[in-house]
Amino acid sequence: MSLLTSLARLRALHEGVAQPIATVRHCHLSRRPMVFIPLKLSGEAAAPLAAMLGTDRDRPRLLVVTQPRNRDQRFAWAAELAGVLLPYVESFLADTETVERRNADPYERALDAPQLVVPNLGAVAFTRLLGRSTRFRRTDGPYPVPEEVPLLGRWLTYLGERASYPGSSLMPAATEELGRHWATGQSGLEDANLAALLHWITDGPTDDAEDPLIWPPAGPATDPGFDAEVLAPAIDSGSPERVTEALRTQLEPTWRLMWRAIDLLAGLPEGASVAQRWEQDRASFSGMAAAIAEGGPPQPRRDGAVAAAARLARMERAQAAYDVQRAYDDPLVMAEFRLTGEAFAGEVVETDPGHTEGEGRSRKLRPLVVVKTDDPVRLPAGTALGTPQRRGQGAELVSAAGGLVTVKITKGMGRGRTPAPGAVPEVGERVCYTSLTDDFQGSPALPESESTPWTHGGPPQEYVPNDDDAQEEWS
Amino acid sequence: MSDRLDDLERRIDELRSAVRRAMRARDTGTARVLRAELRHAERAWDALVSTVPAGPPEPPAPRLVTVREQVHQALHLLSAPAQPRLIVAVSGAFFGGTIRSAQLTSLRRDEARSFRSSPYGRPYYLCAALTDRLSPARGLLTLSAWPLERRVIGPLSPRVDFLTCAIAIATAAATAAAGAAAPDERATRLLAGLARNIPGGADGDVAPPDPERVAAAARAELAVHAERDTRDRAELAQRATSQLGDVARLFGAATLSTIVKEEAR
Amino acid sequence: MSGLKRSTSGPGERLAALRGTTPQSPHDARAIAALAANPGCARRALLDGAGIDKDAAARHLGFPAPFGQSPFAITRGNAFESLVKADGCAELLRMLREVLGLPIAEVAYHDVENVGAHLRHAHTRALIDRAAAGAPGAGTLYDHPLLSLEIAGSTAYLEPDVVAFQLGGRFHIVEIKSFAVIDGQADPSAVAAAARQAAVYVLALRALLEELGHDPLKVSHDVVLVCPENFANRPVATLVDVRRQLAVLRRQLTRMTALDRLLDDLPEDLTFDLAPGEDGLPTRPPAELADALRRTDARYAPDCLSACDLCFFCRDEARQEGASDLLGRQVRDELGGVASVEEALGLADGTRHPAEGQEEIARLLRNAERLRKECLA
């Protein structure tokens, strides 16, 4: 968190309403998102209790395990969940585009992808565990499960994993996305409560949000008081209707909150780089669908040495790109870098568009721009710069003193002797330059898994899902 | 009817909130009153929404064999002091038993009361195992017909009894399997759980347990402990014989704290 | 569950006066482990030192703590523990054989709870003494040993639901928890809580050995954590090194004996007496109790919401004061020395003149305010 966000929090606390910390939306919002609110049985790792889900805000589906200790009912619940989720996921596979690649065969990329919106990070973790507990199951043998359960497990695992990929929007958590766009007058810890966070953004803070009788927790854990006074007696009564109704009361308020959260995010204009990140999501989704179609094995329990290093490299790169893109897309995010002196903005007061360097054939156009800024500039001369106003261009800081910064444009000027119209900022134009740049080197190759070196334990045993995985109890 | 249902639902919601609020304030008195009202309303609601009246899902089958007798059967098979959970499992696996652990909690006290009112009036009693202080051991049941040496518990006895039970169960499983077309799943699961905890008793988790192998492994470990355990138990049994009267010999000598509890009751 | 009785040979009379007629609330291992949650909070230190039931106080003040445990979780916890200990600790023996190489012959089991409550501590001492002295056949597993620990001058008895386990005169604490270990990983905060709690037992057992004239380091700093594996009920054992938790615990216990400094600063007439009536419920006017509490310094941070019974009371106080503590430790640190929201905002929009030493934060805040205004215009 930066001082800028802290200031927004202070302001929110003072005014009694959340303050924006973004001017554009940094996540993709699907035209057809599926809201998914899972609940689990207290005290168990991943025993499902209920879920409310659907793509139509007026017609939520409620799935309930009315006897949560019954293993067969849990798998039946998983099969029901698969019955809603899998058709939704698969509906995005039909329409694809062909993508050409350098040094590789072209591939088919889905034109759109599923988006599973969950309330909070707890729901993401629970989804991952649900995936873990179902993807190794067998549809035959001693403990058979309904056919669609293992497939559901693989998709839940995929979506849960993808949620921790920086900048991905396949499985956003409402509290996280809201928290990225608004600062409340409470702590980050309290922001994890969806009802509390939403109230700050809309009507102002209320302690009702912490009262489980008014706003039941958004899951996956239920309120202990509800468990003791409502759920346990309902389960003991043996009446499935009563259990179902009890759980409906816990889920419906959150259901309404979720759609309100989506509406709030939809009210923001989309950031310029969002489509690009969504394209990566679509590619990733298509890759997963292809892996399933080719009959690949379910995802292993944990990453091997090579897979871990590869995933880390991808995630680090995505994180760096996400951070830079958000700053380029959103002046309010860029302001954080201006505050720390890694970016500056101001008005162009002087230009030398025809400035050149070098002689003869190596003579190059290097226009100079002088910017007047109030920002503290902490960048040394020679720093490479980029600018959100002209993303293809690269520049270099020449000098900075007394609120005047001289910048030399070094990249993206083309081969001409004079700059193309609009390529060099005009006097009077507002511009922003930053040392943050989005050009990353590719990462070097990793060994094949079967050539894992001795320093990392040597080649791993090939992973074959065995009966142990399939028969693991689900207590 | 739907009006009435709506009213009931509103009432139930109100009552639930009130109970939870009372519980949060630790006002148990109010909570109790409200809960009673709530149950009443819930029953009315159930009656309206369900075609079949709500209640325990299936009516209990007529019990031909009493809980007492079922426990006796299981203990007889095990031939060693055992905890309710094992007794219930054995009863279910080999005798089609229907008992639940909760039904066993008051058993020992009932037996003691019966014995006190008419000593030796029954052919057998379900009684306590005795600790090295000759007090009743927590959560262990035995049969009165057993020699005292079997009913006392030395430091090694829990393990010895576990192995003894494992042998008994393996033997019973082998016999049952010989007679039946397919092994009973409950027996298999019970045996697998035991086999896992005996060195050499099982080969990973996947294959169904081999009763003979389980029994052999249990016997092998038993041989390690048997001598000392027999000695410890003989000593304890002798002390029990010389120090305890009839009631205490069957149900354990009261410790100070249990006397206090009894008096408070 | 762990319960505790305290010996009456109390610490200072000052603490007794703070407590007044309120019965001393016991310290169990969980409470001791929680001492390190916010050691900078004087209010908490005084309440803990005096042995005031913070939960009761919070409820009486109208700020009941947001904690509670589901009956499902409790049932599950109990069922799991009895599974681990069933049939002469058969599951536990298997795991100890696998993880620590326990020989087949080592199976002797002592259930200390078979002994009357008043004798349990003495019985524990005798059993542990024999084992530490290496007496032949001294036993391997000790269920429910009753240990004790000196806290701020008084003795707290700890009745762990743990098992102590010895092999060759070396002891380990076995802690049974019902959170799952999935593919070798468990919730890090749950593991941390278990480790802190187990460290209390390690320390208590070490103290006992020392008292009996044995080497305290015969108690291993590796505790055996037993949890259900994956999604099943089957237990799995993992060794957890609690050296760090032991160091923290020692630090906090030393700190508790230094309560004198805090007590010296208190007004003479201050008391936290809840004035319990015959039914044990507090009768002291809540406003009066609140005033008494406000005369001590709290150090509220949002982390308190998951650790301290008084959290809602202190949060309310911070709100009334307009303290930036509400927003979290990080925000508070970023604001340098500015503690109040009003003041920080005044500096940001220039309506307040920076006091001496505030020039820098004022400049930073004004700059931040300028940037926000510019971007949101």
Added chain:
Amino acid sequence: MTVQQDADTRSPEQVIADVLADLPRHRGVVVDSPPGAGKSTLVVRAAAHIAATGEPLMIVAQTNEQVDDLVTRICDKHPRLTVGRLSAGGYVPPRRLLDLPGVTVGARVQDLGDPDIVIATADKWAWISGRVWPWAIVDEAYQMRSDKLLRIAGLFERALFVGDPGQLDPFSIVDGDRWSGLSWDPLQSAVSVLLRHNPDLPVHRLPVSWRLPASAAPVVSRAFYPFTGFRSGTGPDDRRLELATQGMGTVHDRALEEAARSGWALLELPNRHTVRTDGEAVQAVALLAARLLQRGAVAYSEQGERPVSADRIAVGAAHRDQVAAIRNAGLPPEITVDTANRLQGREYDVTIVLHPLSGRRDATAFHLESGRLCVLASRHRHACVVVARAGIAELLDAHPSAEPVQLGVPVKFPDGWEANQSVLEHLAAHRV
């Protein structure tokens, strides 16, 4: 792993001989080197030793500066060895390198001819393939992330890993919890992963710091190397720092005098919570540096007598904005001002440190990380002056301890809290 238990009684010469003897016997050999214990000397010695067998050797370092430094040292000691310096496209070799006769610089292995030794950063090595070297030396291996080792381990058959376990651990901008507990966790250091998979490899320890003076070695050893320990190679009378001109009795002068006398000084400012770039503290740091130059400090040591010129002084801080603020305070440009991360592996006569916890109300894991303080407190040959606001002891006292615990991850020592406390206790005796 087999740690040489008796290392602290051994002479550094013996340890080096043991390491060289172990090289052909094991696939990997690890050498732990506390600050200034002759790590580079060992690398140069081992390089010459291996080169003498006639077998090709690759050397891996972490930064371009470290690589250039090693190249210079090797050529200096062993002018007859040929060294190939691999580099990325944008790299401009410093003048001193181009002047060395045996050195070739190139972006591809093919461009280097066939030198005795090829040396590059780990990042550069990761792009090389198609050849296997019989020997490798990996320098600063504790600061190298294990995923980097994974990329290059296929290039060599056996290797010597050298590094300082007490400095900063590698880190990542993404959350790596998902891999915690795995023996190949990519966020762990190269050495931790190596040893978890090969627990029988010998681990040697260099027992003597040649950099740290007798006044500093025990302090740093106790705080940051509690289980292994090391000693100073020089005695209390071997090093001296003298200030040529008289002081004026200001706190700054007195701090410098205390540091010259005892090797340590704590310039304590009044207790106040401040922003990170605490102006008063920044000013104090700058003044100390300026005064040190003005007063004409002279360092006497086993290396002779020399003035403490600006390039022999470093200023260290925890954060980049602090470094920027200190630079802006008007220090001579020859004085190094940098963060702990970037001061790793460097050596100066006198260091001036802005304490990471100064002016804070709460500490975070970042500020308490023992490696950070270790780096800052172990760069000097003569004296270290620490600038801090009063109140750090109270801050440590009030620090909540609720760090999460991951299963299967070995506990790391020293604990940051304990290390900070230990250093603070020592500094208290040198407070001005």
